[in-house]
Structures are given as C-alpha cells and as structure tokens.
Amino acid sequence: METRSERIFLKQILAISLSLSACLSGITYAQERPLIEPDVEPLVINEALIDSENFEIGTFVSTINIEDFESSLVYGARLAYHLSEDIFFEANVGFADAGETSAEQLGQVKILTNSEREYTYYNVNVGYNILPGQSYFARSYTFNTNFYLLMGLGATEFADDNRFTINYGAGYQVLLNDVFAWHVSARQHIYKIDLLGDEKNSINTELSTGISIFF
C-alpha cells in the first residue's frame, strides 16, 4: 500500500515539476525573442553624405610609334570613372608632333606641312581590373595594384584628316595611397589612312606612364 501511495505522490511531483519547467522555459524563450518583432524603419543615409571618390583625373607622357612617321612624344590627360571594383571608363586626349617618313629624310621632299604633322587623338575606353593585388617595395612599403585591360574607340586627327580609331591595351596601376595612383600602360591605336597612296591600317603603339588623383 505504501509503495502505491508513494508512486501516486511521485507521479504528481513529476507532473508538477514538468509543467513548471515547461512554464519557465516558455518564459526564457519569450525573453530571447519577443512574439512581436519591433518594426524599426532603417535610417536612410543619403549618398551625398559620404564623399565618393569614383573619379580619377591625371596626366601622362608617352611615346607613340606613328606608322611611317617615326616615334614621337605624347602629352596627354586622362579622366576615369570607376563604375564598380572591376569596371571603369576612361577618356584620354593626347597631343604629339609626328616625325618624318624615310622618303622625306632621304629626298628633301615634304609630304606634310608642320601643322599637318600635329597628331591629336581622343578615345573613350572600357577598362577591366583583371588582376587586383599588392606589390611590396623595399621591405616596408605595401601598395595596392591593379592590372587592367582596356578597349575603346575615338578619333585621330593627323595629316589634315580625322579618322575613327579603335584602341586596345593593358595597364598597371599602383595606388600610392587612397588618393594618388601611378600608371604604366601599353596600347595599340588602329585607324585607316590613305596619305601614301592606297588606304591602309595605321597601327600606332603607345607606351605611357602617368599619375592620377582620385576625387
């Protein structure tokens, strides 16, 4: 008899403790996550509040091999706009004075006047930062770098003619800090010319170096 009453008593204790623990756990659960989530509107930060530095302006010096007209020094300016971490757009304008053809050097004939020798180009390119990375200089300096590919179109004014020009190339950019960058690039300019008889492609290779500033 004793054991039976004990059993009933124990059962009751078990039932009470179980329900109590269920209750308590219910309370702690409610503390962790409220049944009604507060509906907080996020604070909108206007984009004008953050200084964005997606533009890059700079100047460059290069040598260009003007087909049939020796190599010349180019002075130019460059404006770039970074669309994303990978893609950017750049516009270049460059000025050079073309040299003489072999025929002019040998035979005292002049094919072009001085003003016709002025070589001016502009182009708008799409660039792709294909290999971003870091470079290390003198043990204690680390620079962020980008190796990029370029392709675009524009125009070349030369020999009293203005021709549609395509250009493509690649460049290497070293970010000296968050504002200044140093570039070296190689690119090919291709346009049609008929100055020396038949129309042909003039392929001009340009090697350039320059600095730029993000703003």
Place this chain on the structure above:
Amino acid sequence: MTKFVICIGALFTAFNSYADGIQKPNDSSWWSFFSSEAEQVLVLRVAEPFVDLRSGPATGYPVFHVSERGETLTIISRKTDWVNVKDSTGRTGWVSVADVQKMQNLAGSPVMLDEPKFEDFNTHPWEAGLLAGDFDKSSVNSAYVGYWMTDNLSLELWASQVLGEASESKLLSLNIVHQVFPTWRFSPFFTLGAGKIFIKPKATLSNESERNEDTLNVGAGVRYYLSNRYFLRFEVKDYKIFTNRETNEEAIEWKLGLSVFF
C-alpha cells in the same frame, strides 16, 4: 604649347581638390558647398559579429583586420561599392557597402545607404551619355545631355562627330523625346529634332569646300535600365540635310551607348 597647358590645368584642378580634402576632412566632396549636410561626421557601430577591413576597395585585396560587434567606425569616403572607415585606434580600411548596410548608428537604429535604383530611373530629371555607331556608312561618336520635363517628355542636346573617308562632319542638334511607357525597364521612345551639320571635306578632294547645312531628324530607340544609375541606349535616326543644291541629302544613323541619370 596650349596642349601642354591643358594637361597641366587638368592636374592643377586635381591637386586643388586634394588640397581641399586635407583642410576639411569631413567635407571633401566637391559638391559639398551645395549642401550643408556634408559637414556631418558619420559614425556607425558594428552590429554583426564581425566585419572585414580590407587594404583596398575590391575583394581582390587582403583582409588585414576584423572589427568586432560593438566597435565604432567613422566613415571617411567611398569608392564604388566600398567604404573607407577609420576605427577608434585610427586604423583605416575598406568595408563593403553590403557590410555597412548591416551596421547601426550610435542610437542603435539600423542604417541604409541610399543608392540609385530602378525606381529612380524615371524620377531623376537629368541624363547624359556617350554613344557610337554608324552615320550613312561612316563612324559616328556622340555625346548628349537630356532633361526630362515630364515623365514622358524630354529635351536633349546632341553633339556628334562623323568620321568618314571623304569628309569629317560635326553635328549639333536639339531633340524632343517622347517616352511612351516611362515605368518600363525596357523603355521605347520616339524623337524629333533640328540642328546644324558642319561638313569638312578631305583636303585631297579639292573641288569640295566646307559647308554647313540645316538638318531635321526623326528617330526611335530604347532605353534599358542596367543597375545603379546606368542604362543602355540604342537609337536610329533619319536625318534630312537641307542643301542649296538640286536635291536634299538623307542619312540613316544608328547608335548604341551607355547613359547615366542624375
């Protein structure tokens, strides 16, 4: 020499903007003097367990530090989808915009960076773009700027350079554009314009002289929203060139390019 001056001028402008940045570190954006809001310093608190600080503004650059939940970060500037931040010890690094969107302000409210999105495509009045294509079998490069007067009607100013084998032409025109379905992502339009063409024949064609003529154009095209503030634009225009010769000239032009709205 003048060309050299242009290059130096470009550099000088850039240096100038940099100098401004040093004097007023909280206000280095170039449009800041249009808005007094730019004077505020933006400090945010990390709400996620941690946030990665990278050495540069791209996923290709290494993570050199991790800021933990509760730390505060001061926002300095932004490049594309990366934000330059400074922590309480003065360390600076780059955090992705996606991570900044998960931070809180000092009062504990979630924050959201306001970015141009598709809804802004037909609410921002200005647009500008660069296009290239073909003008009567010659290459054409163009630039334009447009202003939306209503959801459907816009006024555009175009400048184009046509680079042909026999001549080089420059075109200026003013167009009115009608967008039929302004809320569509792929939005067709019709356009009507008037302007001038300046034709410069090549030196080898000595019997031709430089001339400028009036033009009228009619065209159609589409604007296609890409992302952020960018959209593609394609258009075909039929130009009527009014000459003082026996017949007027006609040219078909098509162009494709990228535009931005702002």
